[in-house]
Amino acid sequence: xxxxxxxxxxxxxxxxxxxxxxxxxxxxxxxxxxxxxxxxxxxxxxxxxxxxxxxxxxxxxxxxxxxxxxxxxxxxxxxxxxxxxxxxxxxxxxxxxxxxxxxxxxxxxxx
Amino acid sequence: xxxxxxxxxxxxxxxxxxxxxxxxxxxxxxxxxxxxxxxxxxxxxxxxxxxxxxxxxxxxxxxxxxxxxxxxxxxxxxxxxxxxxxxxxxxxxxxxxxxxxxxxxxxxxxxxxx
Numbered sequence: 001x002x003x004x005x006x007x008x009x010x011x012x013x014x015x016x017x018x019x020x021x022x023x024x025x026x027x028x029x030x031x032x033x034x035x036x037x038x039x040x041x042x043x044x045x046x047x048x049x050x051x052x053x054x055x056x057x058x059x060x061x062x063x064x065x066x067x068x069x070x071x072x073x074x075x076x077x078x079x080x081x082x083x084x085x086x087x088x089x090x091x092x093x094x095x096x097x098x099x100x101x102x103x104x105x106x107x108x109x110x111x
Numbered sequence: 112x113x114x115x116x117x118x119x120x121x122x123x124x125x126x127x128x129x130x131x132x133x134x135x136x137x138x139x140x141x142x143x144x145x146x147x148x149x150x151x152x153x154x155x156x157x158x159x160x161x162x163x164x165x166x167x168x169x170x171x172x173x174x175x176x177x178x179x180x181x182x183x184x185x186x187x188x189x190x191x192x193x194x195x196x197x198x199x200x201x202x203x204x205x206x207x208x209x210x211x212x213x214x215x216x217x218x219x220x221x222x223x224x225x
Contacts (some may be wrong), residue, residue: 033213041219042217043201044216045214048213087153089153099214100153100156101153101155102203103153
C-alpha cells in the first residue's frame, strides 16, 4: 500500500536547528512536497524535491533520497513563528493530480 | 498571489441536511481539489477536478458529490449530512499538468454536524 510516515510531534529551542523526517512507500514517485500549516490556517507550500539532494531556500532546506524513500526538512535559526505543523506529500504518478499526504509533524518552539 | 476562497470558515448543520461548501480560485487553475483533514490523519482527498464539468473520485468519495460548472468554482455537496462528516474541509487548486506544480489551499471550513 501507499504510506507516508512522519513523527507526530517535535520540540526545539528558538535559535536552534531542527530536522523533520519523512519516509515514504509508494507505488511510484514523481516528486515530494513540504507544506507548513499554522493552527487554524491553510497549508502553504514550502519546497519541492524530485531529484536526490538538498534544495535550500533561506532558513529552510529539503533533502531527498529516492533510493531510501526518505526526505527531511531542515529548519535553521528557529523562530517562534516556525511553530506549526509540517506536512510531507508525495506525488506517486505523473500529472498534476493526486498527492499522498503524511499526517504532519507538529513542531513546538520553546524560548 | 494565488487566492483560494472558501465560502465559510465555520458551519454548523444538522444530521440529514444537504450541505454545500463553495470554493473559488482566482488564478485560472485547471485543477481543483477537496480534502478533509482530521486529527492524526493526513489530508484525505474526497474529489478532484482537472477541467470544467470533469470530476474524479478521490480516496473517500462516499457521501459526497461535487460540481464544477465554471473553471474558477468547485463545490462540495454533502448529500445527507452525518455526524461522521464533522471535519475540517480544505479546498485547493493547482496549475496545469506539471508534476512540480504545488497545490494552493483555502483557509478551510470547519464543519460541525449535530
